[in-house]
Amino acid sequence: MTSWPQETELTIGFAHAAYQLGAEFAARGRPARSFEVRSFEELKARAPEADVLVVSGLWRNELIAACPRLRFVQSISAGTDQFDKPAFATAGIRLASAQGGNERAVAEHAMALILGLTRQIHLARDNQMAKHWRPMIGDRARREDELGGKTMVVVGLGRIGLRLARLAAAFGLRIIGVRRSERAEPGIDAIVATDKLGTVLAEADIVALTCPLTPETEGLIGREALAAMRPGSLLINVARGRVVDEAALLEALGSGRLAGAGLDCFHDEPLPPASPFWGLPNVIVTPHSAGETRAYEANVVDILLDNLDRLARGDAELRNQIV
Numbered sequence: 001m002t003s004w005p006q007e008t009e010l011t012i013g014f015a016h017a018a019y020q021l022g023a024e025f026a027a028r029g030r031p032a033r034s035f036e037v038r039s040f041e042e043l044k045a046r047a048p049e050a051d052v053l054v055v056s057g058l059w060r061n062e063l064i065a066a067c068p069r070l071r072f073v074q075s076i077s078a079g080t081d082q083f084d085k086p087a088f089a090t091a092g093i094r095l096a097s098a099q100g101g102n103e104r105a106v107a108e109h110a111m112a113l114i115l116g117l118t119r120q121i122h123l124a125r126d127n128q129m130a131k132h133w134r135p136m137i138g139d140r141a142r143r144e145d146e147l148g149g150k151t152m153v154v155v156g157l158g159r160i161g162l163r164l165a166r167l168a169a170a171f172g173l174r175i176i177g178v179r180r181s182e183r184a185e186p187g188i189d190a191i192v193a194t195d196k197l198g199t200v201l202a203e204a205d206i207v208a209l210t211c212p213l214t215p216e217t218e219g220l221i222g223r224e225a226l227a228a229m230r231p232g233s234l235l236i237n238v239a240r241g242r243v244v245d246e247a248a249l250l251e252a253l254g255s256g257r258l259a260g261a262g263l264d265c266f267h268d269e270p271l272p273p274a275s276p277f278w279g280l281p282n283v284i285v286t287p288h289s290a291g292e293t294r295a296y297e298a299n300v301v302d303i304l305l306d307n308l309d310r311l312a313r314g315d316a317e318l319r320n321q322i323v
Contacts, residue, residue: 004071004311005051007032011069013050015043015058016076024297028305054304056098059083064091072311074304077291078102079240080322081213088323095323096307100159101299102291107163109290110208110238113262114152114168117234118145122284141232148172153204155197155220156211156239157185164210176200179211194220201228206236213240223248232259238290241266250276253283264290 010032014021022036032052037043040058047053047067056076061084064070070093073083078099088095116122127134137143152168154161157179165175169187177191178200185191192200194216201207207229211217221235222245229235235258237244246267252258260282266275269288277283307318 004314007308007312010051010308011035011049012052012054013037013043013046015047015053015055017058019076019297019300021054021076021297021300024301025304028301030305030308032308052304052308054300056082061087064088064093072096072307074098074300074307075322076300079213081240083322085323093323094311094318094321096303096318097320097322098300098303099320101303102293102296103159103163105293105296106160106210106238106290107167109264109286110160110164110210110236110262111167113236113238113264113284113286114147114206114208114234116284117260117262117282118147120144123281126281150174150205151176151203152206152208153178153197153200155194155207155209155243156217157188157191158210158212160238161208161210162187164208168208173206176203198225198228201225202230204230204233206234208236209239209243211239211243213242218242219245221245221249223251226252226258229258231257234259235261235263237261238264241269246277253280258282260284262286264288 008031012032012034014025014034014036017038022034025034035046037046040060043058044063047063048069050067051069052072052074053070054074054076059082064087072094075097078097080095080097083095085095149172151174153176154165155178157177161177165177165188169175174189177185177188178194178197179191180194182191182193209221220243226248249261253261262284263277264286265288271277271285277285303319310318
């Protein structure tokens, strides 16, 4: 492969439907040329100009053959399942994720979903819109709940899972982690391997999914796992939609076995208007926005610039290298 060009010779394309990545890059004062597009049609037209693309949801693997100059793709998201890694390797295109760029945001969002469900903030908002002052509740099972002394199982102890565990521990929750390695971790009360998930679900008042989507985790929370969960427990998904069997989850929510769910991701996105999830009073739906904060563009551009510097130096490893 030829040497990495001088940055003055680089063209960087930013492709996202909404994020202001081009403006954030321009504010850093780097000498590379850049352009920004908002749709796949625009990306397809401009991508052949690019040495570097910063893209995620607008990416299509057909672009590989259409982009002879392309040397590096910086994913905007932590997830990279949309990219054909063998095809990237064959074409000599490097790929890095934005892992860590949203760890604080996603962990805080998961905690917000937990608090929203236990404190019934979503129902309070509904009452506010109806101008309804709810009376005091005699049935204790229908009241808001407290977190102290409860147990949360965190499936996936990467950066997001570990940060969520620290936040939850501050509320007095006991934390059980689930990951491939059972190596002890400070602040985690117990850790079990992924294949032992079923042994700890019955202990959980809350199950939080923060794992990547892999062949091992696809469909991990299905009928068997949901049946093993403690009656009246909560499911929080800030991972990927396909980690959960949605039909089985709808059954568990509809039957009352699960008290509720906070869901930031789904099999089909945008979530179709006909989806039953929209109408369930014990579900909080957010539009895969857990990582979308005011700081996100800056976080992604920080990772991009780090990787551009590494490529310019000829470093073998990129930050969050995938290919």
